[in-house]
Amino acid sequence: MDLPAEGARRTALAQALRSAVRSGRLAGGTRLPPYRALAADLGLARNAVADAYAELVAEGWFTARQGSGTRVAEGVAAAAAPSAGAGPAPERPRHDLLQGKPDPASFPRGPWATSARRALAGAPTEAFGPGDPRGRPELRRALAGYLSRTRGVRTGPENIVVCSGFANGLRLLASLRPRDWAVEAYGLPFHHGILDAAGIRPHPVAVDEDGARTGEVPARARTLLLTPAHQFPTGCALLPARRAAAVEWARSTGGLIVEDDYDGEFRYDRKPVDPTPWQLGERRNSRQRLPVGALQALDPDRVIYLGTASKSLAPGLRLGWMVVPPGLMEEVTAAKGFGDWASSTLDQLTLAEFIRSGAYDRHVRKMRLQYQRRRNDLVARLAADAPHLRVSGVAAGLHIVLELPPGTEPDVIRSAARQGLALHGLSYFRHPDAVGPHADGLVVGYGTPTDSLWSGALDALMRALPAP
Amino acid sequence: MDLPAEGARRTALAQALRSAVRSGRLAGGTRLPPYRALAADLGLARNAVADAYAELVAEGWFTARQGSGTRVAEGVAAAAAPSAGAGPAPERPRHDLLQGKPDPASFPRGPWATSARRALAGAPTEAFGPGDPRGRPELRRALAGYLSRTRGVRTGPENIVVCSGFANGLRLLASLRPRDWAVEAYGLPFHHGILDAAGIRPHPVAVDEDGARTGEVPARARTLLLTPAHQFPTGCALLPARRAAAVEWARSTGGLIVEDDYDGEFRYDRKPVDPTPWQLGERRNSRQRLPVGALQALDPDRVIYLGTASKSLAPGLRLGWMVVPPGLMEEVTAAKGFGDWASSTLDQLTLAEFIRSGAYDRHVRKMRLQYQRRRNDLVARLAADAPHLRVSGVAAGLHIVLELPPGTEPDVIRSAARQGLALHGLSYFRHPDAVGPHADGLVVGYGTPTDSLWSGALDALMRALPAP
Numbered sequence: 001m002d003l004p005a006e007g008a009r010r011t012a013l014a015q016a017l018r019s020a021v022r023s024g025r026l027a028g029g030t031r032l033p034p035y036r037a038l039a040a041d042l043g044l045a046r047n048a049v050a051d052a053y054a055e056l057v058a059e060g061w062f063t064a065r066q067g068s069g070t071r072v073a074e075g076v077a078a079a080a081a082p083s084a085g086a087g088p089a090p091e092r093p094r095h096d097l098l099q100g101k102p103d104p105a106s107f108p109r110g111p112w113a114t115s116a117r118r119a120l121a122g123a124p125t126e127a128f129g130p131g132d133p134r135g136r137p138e139l140r141r142a143l144a145g146y147l148s149r150t151r152g153v154r155t156g157p158e159n160i161v162v163c164s165g166f167a168n169g170l171r172l173l174a175s176l177r178p179r180d181w182a183v184e185a186y187g188l189p190f191h192h193g194i195l196d197a198a199g200i201r202p203h204p205v206a207v208d209e210d211g212a213r214t215g216e217v218p219a220r221a222r223t224l225l226l227t228p229a230h231q232f233p234t235g236c237a238l239l240p241a242r243r244a245a246a247v248e249w250a251r252s253t254g255g256l257i258v259e260d261d262y263d264g265e266f267r268y269d270r271k272p273v274d275p276t277p278w279q280l281g282e283r284r285n286s287r288q289r290l291p292v293g294a295l296q297a298l299d300p301d302r303v304i305y306l307g308t309a310s311k312s313l314a315p316g317l318r319l320g321w322m323v324v325p326p327g328l329m330e331e332v333t334a335a336k337g338f339g340d341w342a343s344s345t346l347d348q349l350t351l352a353e354f355i356r357s358g359a360y361d362r363h364v365r366k367m368r369l370q371y372q373r374r375r376n377d378l379v380a381r382l383a384a385d386a387p388h389l390r391v392s393g394v395a396a397g398l399h400i401v402l403e404l405p406p407g408t409e410p411d412v413i414r415s416a417a418r419q420g421l422a423l424h425g426l427s428y429f430r431h432p433d434a435v436g437p438h439a440d441g442l443v444v445g446y447g448t449p450t451d452s453l454w455s456g457a458l459d460a461l462m463r464a465l466p467a468p
Numbered sequence: 469m470d471l472p473a474e475g476a477r478r479t480a481l482a483q484a485l486r487s488a489v490r491s492g493r494l495a496g497g498t499r500l501p502p503y504r505a506l507a508a509d510l511g512l513a514r515n516a517v518a519d520a521y522a523e524l525v526a527e528g529w530f531t532a533r534q535g536s537g538t539r540v541a542e543g544v545a546a547a548a549a550p551s552a553g554a555g556p557a558p559e560r561p562r563h564d565l566l567q568g569k570p571d572p573a574s575f576p577r578g579p580w581a582t583s584a585r586r587a588l589a590g591a592p593t594e595a596f597g598p599g600d601p602r603g604r605p606e607l608r609r610a611l612a613g614y615l616s617r618t619r620g621v622r623t624g625p626e627n628i629v630v631c632s633g634f635a636n637g638l639r640l641l642a643s644l645r646p647r648d649w650a651v652e653a654y655g656l657p658f659h660h661g662i663l664d665a666a667g668i669r670p671h672p673v674a675v676d677e678d679g680a681r682t683g684e685v686p687a688r689a690r691t692l693l694l695t696p697a698h699q700f701p702t703g704c705a706l707l708p709a710r711r712a713a714a715v716e717w718a719r720s721t722g723g724l725i726v727e728d729d730y731d732g733e734f735r736y737d738r739k740p741v742d743p744t745p746w747q748l749g750e751r752r753n754s755r756q757r758l759p760v761g762a763l764q765a766l767d768p769d770r771v772i773y774l775g776t777a778s779k780s781l782a783p784g785l786r787l788g789w790m791v792v793p794p795g796l797m798e799e800v801t802a803a804k805g806f807g808d809w810a811s812s813t814l815d816q817l818t819l820a821e822f823i824r825s826g827a828y829d830r831h832v833r834k835m836r837l838q839y840q841r842r843r844n845d846l847v848a849r850l851a852a853d854a855p856h857l858r859v860s861g862v863a864a865g866l867h868i869v870l871e872l873p874p875g876t877e878p879d880v881i882r883s884a885a886r887q888g889l890a891l892h893g894l895s896y897f898r899h900p901d902a903v904g905p906h907a908d909g910l911v912v913g914y915g916t917p918t919d920s921l922w923s924g925a926l927d928a929l930m931r932a933l934p935a936p
Binding site: 107117123125128129345 | 481484512516569572573577580581584585588589591593594595596597598632784785787798802813814815916
């Protein structure tokens with residue numbers, strides 16, 4: 001019953017399933033109920049149960065095979081018992097290579113404390129009253145400047161709405177637009193689960209090495225969720241021609257694009273943005289090393305831009321932001337107010353001061369160098385020890401993708417679990433309704449391990465990889 | 469389009485309606501659409517629109533009469549135009565006597581900054597990673613001690629779940645228990661709106677001078693929302709026999725009681741709790757001046773207790789807490805994790821330190837004295853200038869109820885709006901489906917005005933009251 005501290009995802013359900021396997025209540029070979037059925041029984045979103053299953057597959061407790069469903073892995077219960085010595089799947093993996101989490105040890109405590117003190121001393125009295133559903137004006141002003149400067153976003157403070165992270169913003173939008181979404185065929189199951197919980201069954205759009213195939217968005221779609229700067233998790237930037245096609249779809253159909261700019265700050269190959277990002281759409285069919293600004297700049301009336309402090313600072317802050325088309329502001333503000341989805345006023349004031357003082361820029365620069373070093377380490381080690389495996393998605397973010405020989409992904413994930421590694425395969429991120437070919441692969445996060453654990457994590461990863 | 473900073477409630481809808489009246493687009497005498505119809509058109513909760521209407525009635529823009537619906541008030545548009553001098557209903561009332569908001573000028577900036585600095589310096593690294601859906605262990609430990617000491621709640625840290633305020637907790641519970649709620653016939657429309665948005669049409673339970681008539685909860689109800697310590701907004705404490713009846717209902721039907729302890733700290737007539745609050749249930753049919761501990765103590769398996777820092781500190785903190793029956797912990801934790809309803813980690817750590825250091829107790833004591841002085845002022849002034857009106861609900865909280873002669877409430881509300889007063893009548897808080905008699909009254913909040921504005925607010929209130 002005692003959940004580990006690091007985890008909205010390591011939920012009570014996963015924990016309960018683990019306990020059931022460990023105690024023998026779920027015997028090896030037992031077939032699990034379809035997740036739709038279990039979800040209905042528990043009153044949970046379908047994808048929430050799918051996530052829990054996927055997590056236990058990743059950890060080696062369950063096995064999943066096309067056509068035979070999810071089963072309890074053979075032999076894990078005995079091996080996991082305390083008396084059995086080194087079990088195949090430790091309760092808490094020793095090495096965390098899950099994607100998407102910044103290094104918690106690098107949180108800028110000192111500069112943040114300074115900003116917090118200044119913000120608290122300088123706050124107007126009304127800051128301690130009920131919050132504005134759009135967020136504090138101080139933060140909205142600071143974000144408007146920061147986003148236009150670093151991401152090419154075209155906005156003023158009046159179109160910014162503070163939220164408590166991307167998922168929070170997505171949930172809000174799902175409540176306002178309850179039908180006809182399209183999503184990238186690969187994405188975060190947690191986000192798919194949010195749409196699912198809102199009763200939305202999105203149409204998955206295929207993803208290739210140039211990003212989502214935005215020319216294939218169905219005409220009946222009303223809302224398109226994209227990760228243009230850094231497709232999640234495959235790692236490519238959306239090709240300019242694909243960007244233009246997305247905007248063209250929105251204009252011709254009256255649709256809305258939801259831009260998830262989750263880690264736009266962490267690019268290693270080029271500047272995140274140049275002074276005229278909105279010209280990008282004109283350079284069609286080019287794979288030059290263009291800057292990767294926000295898609296929003298192409299059409300601020302058709303794109304709602306979402307960013308977050310969860311990658312650049314810490315997920316525990318629960319701070320994100322939306323840049324909302326002027327025509328949608330009233331609707332979004334009203335929904336936010338009625339929904340009581342406000343974020344901490346004091347953290348908002350602190351982040352405003354943190355940005356204004358330049359501390360945010362300094363922190364992002366420092367972390368970009370730190371993550372780039374990690375990425376270089378990982379890529380060099382793979383080139384030396386696993387040259388037969390292709391690496392992709394290296395140009396940005398906090399994770400890479402390691403391509404695997406067809407059909408080997410489940411074995412490699414199990415092997416990684418035996419090495420005490422927590423990480424996911426590409427199939428974990430594939431939308432359940434996606435069609436078309438699936439490439440086997442590993443999504444390897446490199447942001448989380450501390451320096452002292454990093455080389456051990458690399459060694460374990462190498463042991464888990466398939467031989468040439 | 470520019471929303472005032474203090475307000476999740478003064479929403480875009482209310483603003484748009486005000487503008488429409490002011491500009492003449494909605495002419496005096498125009499009948500507004502039924503709120504169900506407008507809610508459907510706008511995709512909002514029914515009660516959200518009802519709230520906006522009620523707010524404009526309270527401000528004098530609209531009139532509402534039994535049987536003739538809501539209409540635009542005659543003459544307000546011209547009077548509100550800038551050239552018309554002192555309009556009858558200023559855009560922003562000069563005196564805020566709305567209930568429920570603590571004094572924003574009294575936020576303990578210094579002690580809070582000290583706690584924040586200590587919390588940030590002492591936080592373990594994992595505090596900057598993804599949050600535990602149940603909240604930080606430091607805060608849950610601090611709350612367990614505080615709640616058992618001051619409110620008689622029976623819990624350990626393991627049954628506490630941090631949320632971002634009462635409304636947030638209520639929304640979570642509504643998602644888990646989507647049917648068959650009973651609520652007090654008088655309550656906060658915002659809370660009714662949350663249930664409404666979740667598709668729940670609760671059964672209203674009558675309220676009299678001993679609190680909710682818990683003996684009349686329908687057997688088919690599964691969940692009962694109560695304000696036992698201080699019925700909102702009528703202000704009485706739930707009689708011990710009624711407490712016992714509520715628990716008996718829950719035990720005999722397998723139902724759950726949701727206890728909203730929104731301002732349990734601010735009692736002026738007796739101690740909030742004594743050492744054996746769970747014995748209260750035995751002293752039936754007594755109106756002795758018993759301490760008013762948490763109902764939860766009577767049956768921790770049947771009552772989910774919710775508290776908040778929104779009244780004791782500031783609503784902008786977005787911090788509340790739930791004490792969850794052991795049998796529900798897994799379900800609540802899972803829903804919370806999947807819903808990404810986490811609160812700021814840093815604020816949680818700060819509040820933990822604030823409680824641990826004794827600063828929270830000191831602040832509550834200070835505010836209790838401050839509010840008690842305000843209440844005494846208000847009651848004395850009413851006794852002198854309006855002795856013909858009965859005052860009730862004076863023993864606790866941040867507001868009183870002023871009883872009005874039958875049928876006069878709408879006129880008094882309009883008169884108050886002309887005096888620049890923002891406040892609500894009792895009918896604003898009546899559940900739309902409530903049956904039975906309605907007593908006219910004013911709910912007068914006294915926590916918000918600054919000292920310099922207080923006597924002006926009292927003068928304006930006296931001018932708005934009906935003559936004997």
